[in-house]
Amino acid sequence: MHEYSVAAELINALLPQAEKIEGKITGVILKKGELRILSDYALVSAFQMLAEGTLFEHAKLVIEQIPVSVSCPSCGYEGYVDHVSDDAFHFIAVPVLTCPRCNSEVDLQTGRELVVDSLTVETSTGTNAD
Amino acid sequence: MHNIHVNGEDILKRQLELAESNRKQLNDNQVTAVSVMGAIGSGKTSLIERMIDRLTEQGLTVGTVAGDSAGDDDHQRFLSRGATSINLNTQDDCHLDAHRVNHAMGHLHIEGLDVLFIENVGNLICPADFPLGTAKEMVVISTTEGDDMVRKHPKIFAQTDILVLNKMDLADAVGVDPERIMADYARINPHGQALQTDARHDIGMDELMEALGFGCTNTQ
Numbered sequence: 001m002h003e004y005s006v007a008a009e010l011i012n013a014l015l016p017q018a019e020k021i022e023g024k025i026t027g028v029i030l031k032k033g034e035l036r037i038l039s040d041y042a043l044v045s046a047f048q049m050l051a052e053g054t055l056f057e058h059a060k061l062v063i064e065q066i067p068v069s070v071s072c073p074s075c076g077y078e079g080y081v082d083h084v085s086d087d088a089f090h091f092i093a094v095p096v097l098t099c100p101r102c103n104s105e106v107d108l109q110t111g112r113e114l115v116v117d118s119l120t121v122e123t124s125t126g127t128n129a130d
Numbered sequence: 131m132h133n134i135h136v137n138g139e140d141i142l143k144r145q146l147e148l149a150e151s152n153r154k155q156l157n158d159n160q161v162t163a164v165s166v167m168g169a170i171g172s173g174k175t176s177l178i179e180r181m182i183d184r185l186t187e188q189g190l191t192v193g194t195v196a197g198d199s200a201g202d203d204d205h206q207r208f209l210s211r212g213a214t215s216i217n218l219n220t221q222d223d224c225h226l227d228a229h230r231v232n233h234a235m236g237h238l239h240i241e242g243l244d245v246l247f248i249e250n251v252g253n254l255i256c257p258a259d260f261p262l263g264t265a266k267e268m269v270v271i272s273t274t275e276g277d278d279m280v281r282k283h284p285k286i287f288a289q290t291d292i293l294v295l296n297k298m299d300l301a302d303a304v305g306v307d308p309e310r311i312m313a314d315y316a317r318i319n320p321h322g323q324a325l326q327t328d329a330r331h332d333i334g335m336d337e338l339m340e341a342l343g344f345g346c347t348n349t350q
Contacts, residue, residue: 002223002224002225002256002259002260006141006142009141009142009144010141013139013141014136017136021134026131027133029133030141035258035285035288035289036259037255037256037258037259037285037286038259084284084317084318088281088314088317089281089284089314089318090281092284094284094285094288094318095288096288096317096318096319096320097288097289097319097321098320098321103320105321113140114140114141114142115139115140115141116136116139116141117135117136118133118134118135118136119133119134119136120131120132120133120134121131121132121133121134122131123132
């Protein structure tokens with residue numbers, strides 16, 4: 001249960017950028033690596049509570065998943081991995097960190113991120129404030 | 131309505147940087163550090179005690195960070211075993227992080243150590259998200275927790291290279307099939323190493339020492 005501290009860090013990190021934005025921030029798009037053990041539900045609730053009274057109070061936190069991708073030093077494969085997903089694992093897709101082509105050990109390329117991608121902003125004129 | 135792309139820094143970047151700084155400090159001082167994660171009551175402390183005995187016999191100096199939400203029971207056990215130890219109470223936090231461990235390392239004077247064990251708070255969820263900067267990581271579970279532990283916490287097992295199944299002496303008594311646990315782990319972590327121990331009766335410890343790179347004569 002560390003979603004509150006993550007949500008607090010997220011808001012603190014974004015506030016300086018939010019202050020420069022003209023318009024109402026209605027969304028925060030967060031990309032989360034598949035290997036992160038963070039509850040989306042708890043993150044969204046923590047964000048809602050902590051955002052009250054800040055520039056993010058009208059913003060909805062949207063979480064998008066970044067899948068695990070790897071590179072294989074043995075055969076040169078680069079790409080996604082296979083998942084185990086059956087009744088033994090309650091049909092939760094568990095990424096298997098092995099090369100799907102030659103079964104060798106792999107280097108992780110993506111899957112452990114927690115990165116804010118973009119903010120959704122509503123402006124009165126509807127024009128892009130970029 | 132439009133989207134503004136923001137400076138995409140990782141929210142937990144600070145944690146990763148701190149873990150890297152710990153790793154460098156440990157390497158510079160030639161300390162082999164092991165992060166010990168696992169379930170509550172699985173035997174993390176007992177396994178470390180057995181390893182302290184063996185490493186001390188090899189003439190090595192062992193340090194420990196005893197992570198717990200409260201109390202100093204594990205810390206006292208390590209001290210009585212002859213380790214240099216520091217008690218790290220997280221005050222209800224469910225995991226250790228690299229920042230706290232860095233402070234602990236400072237108090238321990240790691241320059242005098244050969245091996246450092248960092249025992250995390252008993253928890254199979256949060257510690258996986260917070261690397262500490264150790265060279266090795268292991269997860270401990272025990273037979274008494276049931277043979278569905280890997281299935282219930284797949285994400286930590288999918289990304290940790292050493293699994294220790296402890297309390298093998300009690301498997302029959304609690305009707306648990308260790309092979310089921312081993313098979314589940316092999317499916318989601320084909321390159322991981324799974325070991326079976328009975329820390330109380332000092333069984334399986336040589337294999338664990340070897341898996342962690344602690345040979346019989348020297349750690350180097």
